[in-house]
Amino acid sequence: MIGTFDLITKLRKxxxxxxxxxxxxxxxxxxxxxxxxxxxxxxxxxxCGVSEPTVIRYCRKLGCDGFKDFKIQLAQNVAVSLQYxxxxxxxxxxxxxxxxxxxxxxxxxxxxxxxxxxxxQIATAVEAITKAQTLIFCGVGGGSTTxxxxxxxxxxxxGITSLSLNDAYLLRMHAATLxxxxxxxxxxxxGTPRALIDTAKIANQYGAATICLTRPNSELSxxxxxxxxxxxxxxxxxxxxxxxxxxxxxxxxxxxxxxxxKMPDKAKETLRRIRASLTALHGNTDPxxxxx
Amino acid sequence: MIGTFDLITKLRKxxxxxxxxxxxxxxxxxxxxxxxxxxxxxxxxxxCGVSEPTVIRYCRKLGCDGFKDFKIQLAQNVAVSLQYxxxxxxxxxxxxxxxxxxxxxxxxxxxxxxxxxxxxQIATAVEAITKAQTLIFCGVGGGSTTxxxxxxxxxxxxGITSLSLNDAYLLRMHAATLxxxxxxxxxxxxGTPRALIDTAKIANQYGAATICLTRPNSELSxxxxxxxxxxxxxxxxxxxxxxxxxxxxxxxxxxxxxxxxKMPDKAKETLRRIRASLTALHGNTDPxxxxx
DNA sequence: CTCCGAAATGTAGCATAACTACATATAATG
DNA sequence: CATTATATGTAGTTATGCTACATTTCGGAG
Numbered sequence: 338m339i340g341t342f343d344l345i346t347k348l349r350k351x352x353x354x355x356x357x358x359x360x361x362x363x364x365x366x367x368x369x370x371x372x373x374x375x376x377x378x379x380x381x382x383x384x385c386g387v388s389e390p391t392v393i394r395y396c397r398k399l400g401c402d403g404f405k406d407f408k409i410q411l412a413q414n415v416a417v418s419l420q421y422x423x424x425x426x427x428x429x430x431x432x433x434x435x436x437x438x439x440x441x442x443x444x445x446x447x448x449x450x451x452x453x454x455x456x457x458q459i460a461t462a463v464e465a466i467t468k469a470q471t472l473i474f475c476g477v478g479g480g481s482t483t484x485x486x487x488x489x490x491x492x493x494x495x496g497i498t499s500l501s502l503n504d505a506y507l508l509r510m511h512a513a514t515l516x517x518x519x520x521x522x523x524x525x526x527x528g529t530p531r532a533l534i535d536t537a538k539i540a541n542q543y544g545a546a547t548i549c550l551t552r553p554n555s556e557l558s559x560x561x562x563x564x565x566x567x568x569x570x571x572x573x574x575x576x577x578x579x580x581x582x583x584x585x586x587x588x589x590x591x592x593x594x595x596x597x598x599k600m601p602d603k604a605k606e607t608l609r610r611i612r613a614s615l616t617a618l619h620g621n622t623d624p625x626x627x628x629x
Numbered sequence: 630m631i632g633t634f635d636l637i638t639k640l641r642k643x644x645x646x647x648x649x650x651x652x653x654x655x656x657x658x659x660x661x662x663x664x665x666x667x668x669x670x671x672x673x674x675x676x677c678g679v680s681e682p683t684v685i686r687y688c689r690k691l692g693c694d695g696f697k698d699f700k701i702q703l704a705q706n707v708a709v710s711l712q713y714x715x716x717x718x719x720x721x722x723x724x725x726x727x728x729x730x731x732x733x734x735x736x737x738x739x740x741x742x743x744x745x746x747x748x749x750q751i752a753t754a755v756e757a758i759t760k761a762q763t764l765i766f767c768g769v770g771g772g773s774t775t776x777x778x779x780x781x782x783x784x785x786x787x788g789i790t791s792l793s794l795n796d797a798y799l800l801r802m803h804a805a806t807l808x809x810x811x812x813x814x815x816x817x818x819x820g821t822p823r824a825l826i827d828t829a830k831i832a833n834q835y836g837a838a839t840i841c842l843t844r845p846n847s848e849l850s851x852x853x854x855x856x857x858x859x860x861x862x863x864x865x866x867x868x869x870x871x872x873x874x875x876x877x878x879x880x881x882x883x884x885x886x887x888x889x890x891k892m893p894d895k896a897k898e899t900l901r902r903i904r905a906s907l908t909a910l911h912g913n914t915d916p917x918x919x920x921x
Numbered sequence: 922c923t924c925c926g927a928a929a930t931g932t933a934g935c936a937t938a939a940c941t942a943c944a945t946a947t948a949a950t951g
Numbered sequence: 952c953a954t955t956a957t958a959t960g961t962a963g964t965t966a967t968g969c970t971a972c973a974t975t976t977c978g979g980a981g
Contacts, residue, residue: 356929374701378968388931393969404968409666409704416705435890436751439883440743444736451732459728478921479786483779487874490771525921580882582779583875590872591731598727648958669938680960685940696939 344410345370345418347399359395361385366411374412378404439580446580447587450567454588458565463595465546465563466492469520472499475508476524477532480582484524484550487586491593495600505532512536515545522548526569526581528555537561550588635741636702637662637710639691651687653677658703662733666704670696710737731872738872739879742859746880750857755887757838757855758784761812764791767800768816769824772874776816776842779878783885787892797824804828807837814840818861818873820847829853842880 352363365385366373373381382389396407466472472492476485482503489501502508509532512521521540523533528551537547537560551557553566565588569581644655657677658665665673674681688699710733758764764784768777774795781793794800801824804813813832815825820843829839829852843849845858857880861873 358930375698377966379966389968390932390970391930394930406667409701412701413704413708417708435887436743436746436748436883439879439886440739443739443879443882447732447735447739451728454728456728476921479782480779481921483775483782486778487772487775490775494771527921530921580879583878583882586875586878587731587735587872590735591728594731595727650959670940671938681939682941682961683959686959 344399344401344407344414351399355395355398358385358387358391359398361387362392362395370411370415374408374415376408443580443583446569446584450569450584450587453567453569454591455566458563459588459591459595461563462548462565462592463599465520465548466497466522466592466596467599468518469546470498470518471515472497472520472522473511473515474499474501474522474524475503475533475536476501477503477505477508477530478525480579481524481526481585484582484585484589485522488522488524488589488593491589492596495593495597497596508532508536509539512539512545513543515540515543517544517546520546520548523551523557523561524585525549525551525555525557526579526585528552528557530557533557534560550585635737635744636691636693636699636706637737643691647687647690650677650679650683651690653679654684654687660730662703662707666700666707668700706737709740735872735875738861738876742861742876742879745859746883747858750855751880751883751887753855754840754857754884755891757812757840758789758814758884758888759891760810761838762790762810763807764789764812764814765803765807766791766793766814766816767795767825767828768793769795769797769800769822770817773816773818773877776874776877776881777814780814780816780881780885783881784888787885787889789888800824800828801831804831804837805835807832807835809836809838812838812840815843815849815853816877817841817843817847817849818877820844820849822849825849826852842877 348363348367352367353360355363362381362385365381376384378389378392382392385392393404396402396404399407401407401410472489474485474488474492476482482501485501485503489499492499502511515521519540521537523537525533528549533549534557537549537557540547541560541562546563547561548563548565549557549561550565550567552568553564558564558566567584567588569579569584640655640658644652644659647655654673654677657673668676670681670684674684677684685696688694688696691699693699693702764781766777766780766784768774774793777793777795781791784791794803807813811832813829815829817825820841825841826849829841829849832839833852833854838855839853840855840857841849841853842857842859844860845856850856850858859876859880861876
């Protein structure tokens with residue numbers, strides 16, 4: 338929808354090639370970019386010493402639907418262009434821009450992930466999770482451990498029995514206790530840890546579903562029955578921690594949200610109970626991350 | 630100029646505190662952020678099963694001049710949030726856009742946080758952390774527990790003794806063992822949990838540094854010696870998990886990266902050792918999230 | 922010149938959008 | 952159960968964006 342191929346640029350580029358009256362409009366617009374969105378055709382026309390239809394024809398020439406569309410596109414362009422200018426005031430000297438670096442990294446990694454995520458894989462995973470009685474999230478090595486921990490924490494809130502494991506022995510032991518109603522979910526950025534691969538094999542053997550969130554075509558991915566494949570670039574700057582686990586967490590969020598929407602009643606009730614159980618502690622029922 | 634201090638955020642923040650009909654509008658808006666700018670009051674009202682004035686009142690409640698203003702501000706917000714998410718139409722049918730919703734939420738929350746983070750507070754925290762011998766990260770309630778866990782995991786990689794706690798008893802007990810060389814780092818999205826506040830008091834008493842990453846002006850914030858203040862909107866759609874803990878994690882990343890840069894030699898050596906210890910397991914020294 | 926025709930611009934009126942004032946319904950309170 | 956408050960809807964007003972058509976302007980052929 339947002340066909341906004343940088344309207345301002347287009348406008349500048351075409352400037353000069355307009356017929357006399359439209360040029361007047363163009364000049365005025367360029368000088369008042371920020372305020373146009375609050376103006377009406379008639380005002381703008383008056384300000385340019387031009388008739389209303391001229392303004393509209395001008396908008397059309399720029400590829401907009403009409404004045405309305407023009408205003409919105411322009412407003413969006415301006416907002417995008419100006420967003421960085423405004424943030425310099427409150428922030429101090431800013432000698433070191435680690436803040437920018439990390440947050441920019443997070444955004445670009447998110448964007449990168451967005452293109453990689455295969456909705457079908459998500460859908461398949463969601464279906465499997467919905468069917469499962471018990472979820473076991475497995476991650477080893479630190480980053481993935483965090484993700485697994487958080488995942489269990491998310492899904493139990495939906496009323497699904499969930500736990501997370503990160504110990505190589507416990508992984509195998511748990512796998513051996515599973516049955517067809519259970520699901521083991523493996524998290525790994527590399528897809529190589531032996532502990533996970535072996536555990537997946539055991540789980541498969543006993544008929545449990547196995548899903549992994551990991552690099553596609555990795556050994557772990559080959560072993561599990563479903564894969565959510567994602568291959569994120571690691572920043573070689575060892576001081577700049579990777580954003581990949583954040584994206585993994587975001588994917589867990591996607592799964593949790595999708596699952597919740599498939600079973601809204603149960604989830605709603607569970608969350609209500611959880612929230613109620615917390616009210617006594619906080620005396621506060623505002624929207625909050627349920628459980629701090 | 631653009632008074633648009635992230636309308637989407639505001640909208641999410643206030644969500645839940647609306648009266649019934651306005652809530653209906655809010656819900657619809659949140660689910661159709663991108664298309665609102667092309668809609669008219671009457672259409673929107675119809676789509677929500679609500680009367681036109683209700684829609685307008687809703688806009689006013691959000692601080693907009695009227696529907697017109699609302700549309701423009703929202704369009705600008707969406708543009709800023711979405712500029713990163715490449716709208717590639719490779720993404721399949723898109724019947725259910727949970728993926729987009731979660732990732733868009735993450736990005737807009739990140740942008741929002743970017744504007745809130747005070748570099749001075751970060752700098753102060755970094756200095757304190759650099760001086761500390763032992764770091765104890767404290768978070769209770771699930772989300773913050775994850776963050777604390779991950780934080781300890783990050784900082785130990787820099788060669789700083791770090792652990793994380795989430796048990797109310799252990800928190801207090803540990804606090805009682807601390808001295809001036811130690812630092813307790815509290816994580817809470819609300820800043821209200823008793824366990825954390827009490828623990829901070831104990832830690833203060835014994836001369837340990839206390840830093841919190843939480844809502845500014847909260848009780849926790851008042852108790853600690855330093856605060857990294859951030860007040861994130863919670864998405865009241867209980868099915869859509871909050872992005873706030875992801876931003877918290879990103880802030881931890883910022884801290885870790887900053888600390889690492891202040892002590893590059895030690896950190897580098899530690900990371901080298903960690904990586905070496907893992908090579909045997911993976912046979913792989915490519916840039917990777919150190920430790921899967 | 923002046924006449925024609927095409928391009929450029931304007932006029933006036935229409936449909937719809939946004940908004941307002943007031944009326945009705947619903948919930949809270951004594 | 953009556954009485955306020957609060958929430959929501961109805962219907963009508965104003966302003967906005969747009970369209971169909973009229974008028975002007977200008978370049979060139981006769």
